Amino acid sequence: MNAVWSYLVAIAVWPGLLFAAPLGWLELWFMRKLVARLQGRQGPPFFQPFFDVMKLLGKETVIPRGVSRGIFLALPLVSVAAVTAALAIVPLPGNPVPSLPGDVVLLLYLMEVPVLCEVLAGYVSRSIYGQVAAMREAILSLAYNLPFLVAIIAMAQVAGSFQMRALQEVPYGLVHLLAAVTFLLALPARMKLNPFSIANAEHEIIADSHIEYSGPPLALFKLSHAIEVVLLTELFAVVFIPATPWPLVNLVVYLVAGILVLGGVTLLATTTARLRLTQAFRFYWVWGGLASAITMAATLVR
Amino acid sequence: MNLIERVIAISRRRSPWICRLNAGSCNGCDIEITPLLSPRYDAEQLGIELHGTPKHADIVLISGTLTLRSRQAILDIYDQVPNPKAVVALGSCPSSGNVFAGSPLVLSCSLDTVVPVDVWVPGCPPRPQAILDGIARAAKLLEDGATKSQLAKSRLAGSQPESRCGRPS
Amino acid sequence: MAMLKTILGNLLRPSRTRAPADMPVVPPTYRGALTHDAGRCTACGTCAFVCAPKAIHFTQDPGISVSWHFFIGQCSFCGLCEQNCPTRAIHLRADVPGSTNSAGGDGLRLESVIHLQPCTRCGAAHVPLPAATMDALWAAGADEAERGYCPDCRRWAASARLRTAFTPDGAVAEGGRHDR
Structure with a gap:
């Protein structure tokens, strides 16, 4: 009974939905504000992401003709649920869920679910733009997952265990640095930010793969994206930032590190233009592959 | 419950997403929308976002004369915008046809006869600040539930404008 | 790298955005809202003649008055009426015409009555x-x-x-x- 409660708390409160949604909105606001300031603009007000989601919750849902209603409405729910569950696994300080053997594998699996949901959402919508976006997202996920998975797996290799706690307790070394660089290579594409914002290229294909979504399902997709941003930054912080013995200090360090990573990624997004799909694919399989190879080699050499 | 409705109403004013619809415009009004996203006017400070798809939009900006071909497209796109929605007519053309009135392929009549228009922004083309003001006004109407589509829905009267303009239907 | 310099410079400077209440002033030669001075108008009809979109027309109330009608929703703000008005009764003010809620109603249709004198x-x-x-x-x-x-x-x-x-x-x- 106690274990069930701890899982519920982890998913619903900390570090799950109740914590991640406001933090995600804060981080999204930070990104939008930073982009605006870098472009010399004023930028959105502080509560803007919150208002966006609340407004979408109050809107009507238009379901296109000939679309399976069940799948159409289930996809955003599955996406939010998967991202929240993934965040509940991340061993942030104070997380009530005990670390299970093999939870890294579960985490990596759950992190693929929102991508899968986006691809399916594009194909389900019967919109030609949605299908192009879904195709781009699917192909891109084949590219950026190489460095992303290798960065985590290399850490597991060093730790000798597929357990988040073990990953956290690896003594700091060269592999950390190499794996962090490999992880950061994959981060812009995972966050759908500019040089790799190919699947949500609003100038080319009008919108991302949820082009046909409106109202609460779209709000759930926005929420899912906000939580995914939190998940990615906090995962980076938890795995690659050395932990101190004090949980509260750890928490502050993780949050600050997450904001810093976001700032760097946003800076990259503002300075660069969008690549083509082939260019992004080649980038990830040449340079991402190279970084992955070096990281894996470093784990073996040690 | 009342609190949530209030928050949603405020959100409608604070986050109006716009979708641009060119009904046969000379592009003058469309070009004046672009500065809204520039550093000088920065529509994002009001929470305005330009979206390409009507499914994500709250406010449709319609510019240009109504032509025989664009009439049906306007109706289709308007129906795709999820409720609650507002329509802002940009410039002189939607209200009368402007200099194109009387051309054989132009419906020389007001946009009001096709879709319910909430705010008219005069100008040829309107200045960006006038467009910004028009959008802010439409967003305020959305918050108050006072757009024509919202009022028609609350009255439960099928007061969709009959498209009598141009051709007998 | 030049891009980086530009955007970091933007970050250090205050933003160039004007608040909605503090919009750029329009140039003095801007052709905005139309005004009509009934005291100067001789109802000669030149403005209605030169108006390309036919935004101006006159109606008569025989023996009592002549009315000058203007529909801003049909105006293309070319300024020909102001240019051709022999008595300078028409003036395009340098301010932005505000948005309105109804095309037929307030502000969009101007009527100016010129009373006839015996x-x-x-x-x-x-x-x-x-x-x-x-x-x-x-x-x-x-x-x-x-x-x-x-x-x-x-x-x-x-x-x-x-x-x-x-x-x-x-x-x-x-x-x-x-x-x-």
Whole structure:
């Protein structure tokens, strides 16, 4: 009974939905504000992401003709649920869920679910733009997952265990640095930010793969994206930032590190233009592959 | 419950997403929308976002004369915008046809006869600040539930404008 | 790298955004909201003639008034009416016309009524000349009585003056009426 409660708390409160949604909105606001300031603009007000989601919750849902209603409405729910569950696994300080053997594998699996949901959402919508976006997202996920998975797996290799706690307790070394660089290579594409914002290229294909979504399902997709941003930054912080013995200090360090990573990624997004799909694919399989190879080699050499 | 409705109403004013619809415009009004996203006017400070798809939009900006071909497209796109929605007519053309009135392929009549228009922004083309003001006004109407589509829905009267303009239907 | 310098410079400087209440001023030559001065208008119809989108038209209430109608929703703000108005009754102000909620209602349709005046001589209703024109024509106070004349009576008065110049004995029949 106690274990069930701890899982519920982890998913619903900390570090799950109740914590991640406001933090995600804060981080999204930070990104939008930073982009605006870098472009010399004023930028959105502080509560803007919150208002966006609340407004979408109050809107009507238009379901296109000939679309399976069940799948159409289930996809955003599955996406939010998967991202929240993934965040509940991340061993942030104070997380009530005990670390299970093999939870890294579960985490990596759950992190693929929102991508899968986006691809399916594009194909389900019967919109030609949605299908192009879904195709781009699917192909891109084949590219950026190489460095992303290798960065985590290399850490597991060093730790000798597929357990988040073990990953956290690896003594700091060269592999950390190499794996962090490999992880950061994959981060812009995972966050759908500019040089790799190919699947949500609003100038080319009008919108991302949820082009046909409106109202609460779209709000759930926005929420899912906000939580995914939190998940990615906090995962980076938890795995690659050395932990101190004090949980509260750890928490502050993780949050600050997450904001810093976001700032760097946003800076990259503002300075660069969008690549083509082939260019992004080649980038990830040449340079991402190279970084992955070096990281894996470093784990073996040690 | 009342609190949530209030928050949603405020959100409608604070986050109006716009979708641009060119009904046969000379592009003058469309070009004046672009500065809204520039550093000088920065529509994002009001929470305005330009979206390409009507499914994500709250406010449709319609510019240009109504032509025989664009009439049906306007109706289709308007129906795709999820409720609650507002329509802002940009410039002189939607209200009368402007200099194109009387051309054989132009419906020389007001946009009001096709879709319910909430705010008219005069100008040829309107200045960006006038467009910004028009959008802010439409967003305020959305918050108050006072757009024509919202009022028609609350009255439960099928007061969709009959498209009598141009051709007998 | 030049890009990085630009955007980091943007970050350090305050933003260039103007608040909605503090918008850039329009240039003084901007052609914005139209105004019509009924006191200057002679209802000559030049503005309605030059208006390409036919935003201006006149209606008559015979014997009482002439109305100048303007529909801003049909105006393309070209300024031809202002340029061609002989008495400068039309002016395009340098301010942005505000948005309105109804195309047919407030602010978008202007109506300006020019009241006809009876001729002080023959009593026929006519559009009075603008005060500035009258001052220019009768600056010397030559014949103040002619101020209230209708155009036909003015013509009659002018020809009467001409005739008195040729026939100094003044054999003009006073009260000779023109044909209307």
